[in-house]
Amino acid sequence: MSVFKRSSRDAMAGGPAVVLDANEPEIKVEHVSVRFDGKKGAAPVVALQDVSLDIRQGEFISLVGPSGCGKTTLLRTIADLQQPSSGRITVRGQTPREIRLQKKYGIVFQNPVLYDWRTVRRNVCMPMELKGVPKKTRTATVTEMLELVGLYHFGKKYPHELSGGMQQRVGIARALAIKPEILLMDEPFSALDEFTKEKLNEDLLKIWNKTNKTILFVTHNISEAVFLSDRVVVLSPHPGRVSAIVDITLPRPRGLAIKNTPEFGALVAKVRNSFEGV
Amino acid sequence: MNLRSSMNPPEEISVRIAATQQDVSNPEAPAADRRRFDAENLTTLLYPIVFGVLILILWQTQVLHRILGADTFTLPLPGRILTIIADNAPEILMNARATAIVALTGLLFGSMLGYLLGVIAAVFPKWGIGGLTVVSAFNAIPIIAVAPILNNLTKDFSRDADTRSMLAKILVVTLMTMVVMSINAYRGLTELKPYSEDLMKSYAARRTDVFFKLRVPNSVPFLFTALRVSVPGSVICALVSEYFAEYIVGVGRQIRENIVLAQYATAWAYILTACLMGILLYAILLAAEGSLLKGRR
Amino acid sequence: MEPNRKQDSNRLATFVWVLALILIWELGATLVAQTKRTPENVLPHLYQIVESVFSTKLVNGSQTAFQIVLANAGITLARAGIGFMLGAAIGFLLALLMNLMKTVEKIAFPYLMIIQMIPILGMAPIVLAVTKDIDKSRVIIAAILTFYPVATNTLAGFKAVPGEKLELMHVIAASKFEIYRKLLIPSCIPYFFTGLKVSAPMAITASILVDTLQGGGGLGTMLSQSLKHAMTIYVFWQIVFLSAIVGILSYHLMSVIEKLAAPHRWARKVKLDEPAQLDEPA
Numbered sequence: 001m002s003v004f005k006r007s008s009r010d011a012m013a014g015g016p017a018v019v020l021d022a023n024e025p026e027i028k029v030e031h032v033s034v035r036f037d038g039k040k041g042a043a044p045v046v047a048l049q050d051v052s053l054d055i056r057q058g059e060f061i062s063l064v065g066p067s068g069c070g071k072t073t074l075l076r077t078i079a080d081l082q083q084p085s086s087g088r089i090t091v092r093g094q095t096p097r098e099i100r101l102q103k104k105y106g107i108v109f110q111n112p113v114l115y116d117w118r119t120v121r122r123n124v125c126m127p128m129e130l131k132g133v134p135k136k137t138r139t140a141t142v143t144e145m146l147e148l149v150g151l152y153h154f155g156k157k158y159p160h161e162l163s164g165g166m167q168q169r170v171g172i173a174r175a176l177a178i179k180p181e182i183l184l185m186d187e188p189f190s191a192l193d194e195f196t197k198e199k200l201n202e203d204l205l206k207i208w209n210k211t212n213k214t215i216l217f218v219t220h221n222i223s224e225a226v227f228l229s230d231r232v233v234v235l236s237p238h239p240g241r242v243s244a245i246v247d248i249t250l251p252r253p254r255g256l257a258i259k260n261t262p263e264f265g266a267l268v269a270k271v272r273n274s275f276e277g278v
Numbered sequence: 279m280n281l282r283s284s285m286n287p288p289e290e291i292s293v294r295i296a297a298t299q300q301d302v303s304n305p306e307a308p309a310a311d312r313r314r315f316d317a318e319n320l321t322t323l324l325y326p327i328v329f330g331v332l333i334l335i336l337w338q339t340q341v342l343h344r345i346l347g348a349d350t351f352t353l354p355l356p357g358r359i360l361t362i363i364a365d366n367a368p369e370i371l372m373n374a375r376a377t378a379i380v381a382l383t384g385l386l387f388g389s390m391l392g393y394l395l396g397v398i399a400a401v402f403p404k405w406g407i408g409g410l411t412v413v414s415a416f417n418a419i420p421i422i423a424v425a426p427i428l429n430n431l432t433k434d435f436s437r438d439a440d441t442r443s444m445l446a447k448i449l450v451v452t453l454m455t456m457v458v459m460s461i462n463a464y465r466g467l468t469e470l471k472p473y474s475e476d477l478m479k480s481y482a483a484r485r486t487d488v489f490f491k492l493r494v495p496n497s498v499p500f501l502f503t504a505l506r507v508s509v510p511g512s513v514i515c516a517l518v519s520e521y522f523a524e525y526i527v528g529v530g531r532q533i534r535e536n537i538v539l540a541q542y543a544t545a546w547a548y549i550l551t552a553c554l555m556g557i558l559l560y561a562i563l564l565a566a567e568g569s570l571l572k573g574r575r
Numbered sequence: 576m577e578p579n580r581k582q583d584s585n586r587l588a589t590f591v592w593v594l595a596l597i598l599i600w601e602l603g604a605t606l607v608a609q610t611k612r613t614p615e616n617v618l619p620h621l622y623q624i625v626e627s628v629f630s631t632k633l634v635n636g637s638q639t640a641f642q643i644v645l646a647n648a649g650i651t652l653a654r655a656g657i658g659f660m661l662g663a664a665i666g667f668l669l670a671l672l673m674n675l676m677k678t679v680e681k682i683a684f685p686y687l688m689i690i691q692m693i694p695i696l697g698m699a700p701i702v703l704a705v706t707k708d709i710d711k712s713r714v715i716i717a718a719i720l721t722f723y724p725v726a727t728n729t730l731a732g733f734k735a736v737p738g739e740k741l742e743l744m745h746v747i748a749a750s751k752f753e754i755y756r757k758l759l760i761p762s763c764i765p766y767f768f769t770g771l772k773v774s775a776p777m778a779i780t781a782s783i784l785v786d787t788l789q790g791g792g793g794l795g796t797m798l799s800q801s802l803k804h805a806m807t808i809y810v811f812w813q814i815v816f817l818s819a820i821v822g823i824l825s826y827h828l829m830s831v832i833e834k835l836a837a838p839h840r841w842a843r844k845v846k847l848d849e850p851a852q853l854d855e856p857a
Contacts, residue, residue: 103482111472130491325682329682346705352705409588412593419822423814427618549698557689560692
């Protein structure tokens with residue numbers, strides 16, 4: 001731990017933060033394992049075992065797998081919400097912790113986690129308040145973000161007055177409000193119905209197109225992963241490990257119609273077939 | 279002792295019941311059903327009123343006395359009680375004021391102290407939870423045991439019997455309301471929505487920010503939960519501690535004194551006053567809650 | 576952290592706090608002992624109270640202080656218990672009736688709300704005046720204080736049964752009696768006990784309070800007499816601690832009965848994807 005800290009501090013001291021080589025991956029996951037201590041006497045649960053993964057800047061990458069495969073754990077480890085038991089993660093040449101403290105992460109959970117005592121606008125505002133963004137900029141950014149997710153007219157509403165899909169949009173607007181470099185999404189649409197989910201999938205691609213963020217997207221829905229991603233990382237459980245990485249070669253921009261093409265069907269089948277023993 | 283189970287009681291219930299009440303007047307009901315719902319609303323209002331009036335009639339016509347085996351001396355007619363209130367208005371108001379001062383001052387200090395305790399417990403959970411377990415045990419101690427102790431402890435506070443009695447009574451209320459508030463405040467400050475702390479962490483928020491922007495707002499509904507218990511509780515504590523107080527003043531004490539003097543009608547007038555005080559304070563609380571929690575789920 | 580270790584550390588913290596309270600009490604008692612002529616009236620040392628429990632000195636000619644307290648506790652607690660059980664039964668039945676009949680619910684509901692707001696304990700003297708009997712008054716007040724928390728909580732328990740479960744019962748054409756017996760009553764048990772836990776200490780408080788209103792017998796009477804120095808002040812201190820202990824115990828007693836009545840709520844959750852750990856006899 002201390003080794004990482006020192007090296008990155010040196011990097012920061014050495015002038016403008018790390019300039020990324022075009023070929024250098026933005027997120028480097030190297031031989032990461034995560035173990036949770038079991039109950040008294042029981043063996044520790046291995047959530048991730050020797051996972052390595054490179055994510056390029058601006059890439060849309062999905063982690064898919066059945067429950068217990070460690071996909072959420074991997075996202076949480078990159079987000080510095082969970083510490084790896086061994087191995088290391090480098091984000092833009094720094095540790096996840098440093099990236100988090102520089103507020104370069106945006107995160108969206110399955111549950112929208114809105115503050116129910118704040119209106120939609122003030123919810124989107126929250127991370128900027130914490131970052132100390134001046135009020136004028138905040139107001140402008142909130143408007144911009146709500147327009148981006150198509151909720152401009154709902155700014156004065158309270159979260160409970162919105163549908164599940166709208167709440168999740170607010171969550172995305174909030175995550176984007178601090179202009180993060182990397183957007184981490186942990187099963188953001190899994191609680192929504194199929195129609196809402198497809199609509200939000202399409203919108204998410206538009207937003208990604210406009211903002212050009214790196215997106216790490218966790219889901220258990222194969223079709224959703226194929227539709228959205230540049231690459232789909234397939235994880236297998238017990239212990240969680242990468243069992244395949246499937247390149248999604250479908251053309252962009254993608255519309256929902258692409259789901260009817262044989263190429264799409266073939267890629268879904270390819271992802272499905274790469275699960276081991278499930 | 280399990281902290282959570284020790285303090286859940288009536289609050290979650292009243293919330294649930296409020297929810298069932300709303301079902302009756304569902305605003306999203308289709309227009310065709312409107313009339314039926316109007317009839318529902320009417321009976322919801324009408325039935326209890328008819329029931330209440332019926333009891334009053336039975337009381338006034340002394341049928342109630344025959345059922346209970348009471349006489350009009352100990353159970354005076356409603357008309358007589360109202361006359362007494364009208365005749366003794368200044369005195370009743372004076373005693374009501376004394377009781378209200380005790381209840382509200384105790385409620386204010388007790389709730390503030392309780393919230394502070396809750397904050398301390400939330401900031402230092404390792405020792406705080408154990409402390410709250412001990413505090414919640416205070417909940418089960420009868421007021422009757424506490425009131426005389428505080429009476430004795432405050433003997434030296436002032437030469438004036440009224441002042442030192444007042445202090446003793448206020449302390450009883452403070453103690454009781456503090457216990458209720460501390461446990462609810464702790465729950466409000468710590469029972470956060472899943473992931474909300476993770477989210478704060480991903481913003482690299484400072485501890486003070488997490489506290490003031492997440493924990494404190496989260497605790498507001500719990501604050502009202504506590505008040506729903508402690509507002510009626512503060513009136514009860516005030517009345518009972520008056521029984522034991524040195525200085526004879528207050529609605530509770532007047533109920534007792536008048537019964538000792540066999541002035542039952544006057545005692546009933548004070549009972550009615552006590553009930554009205556309780557209802558008034560609770561109504562104020564509900565109004566405050568309604569306007570402050572507007573927009574929340 | 577492991578749940579067991581966490582529980583242990585909580586228990587330790589609780590223990591330390593109890594010690595701290597004792598320390599504060601003793602500091603106060605020491606202070607009082609130096610400044611007062613009769614410190615035992617204000618704040619005696621705890622050991623003095625414990626000593627008085629075991630003292631063999633006869634206080635009223637035939638009984639020691641502790642014997643007096645115990646004898647009177649019997650009277651008070653028995654009445655509190657009767658009132659409590661009566662109130663619990665009435666409360667449960669009222670909730671059942673309210674759930675069965677909409678009209679009853681509409682009539683009773685506002686009064687259940689209002690009764691929460693009014694100080695019933697303050698009405699104790701008048702109940703005594705109307706009934707003219709101290710025993711009846713104890714029972715009645717304890718019953719009133721028990722009945723409404725039980726009624727409101729049990730009703731909430733009936734209302735909290737998920738619609739799907741009720742619909743399932745309808746689909747399999749269960750009779751109303753079966754629905755209550757197999758679904759509604761079992762599901763409202765935890766709520767019923769929440770009501771009992773609130774009201775058990777209140778019933779005891781009520782019974783003691785009613786005692787103080789008349790010179791018959793009971794803890795309350797002894798408490799007032801002791802305060803008026805008609806007998807040793809330690810009777811008062813013993814009653815203070817006894818009522819506190821009984822109040823706390825009454826709450827725990829309800830928890831214990833609840834565990835016996837609804838064991839499924841306390842069983843540990845078994846996770847499917849974890850290897851099963853059977854409790855095999857060693």
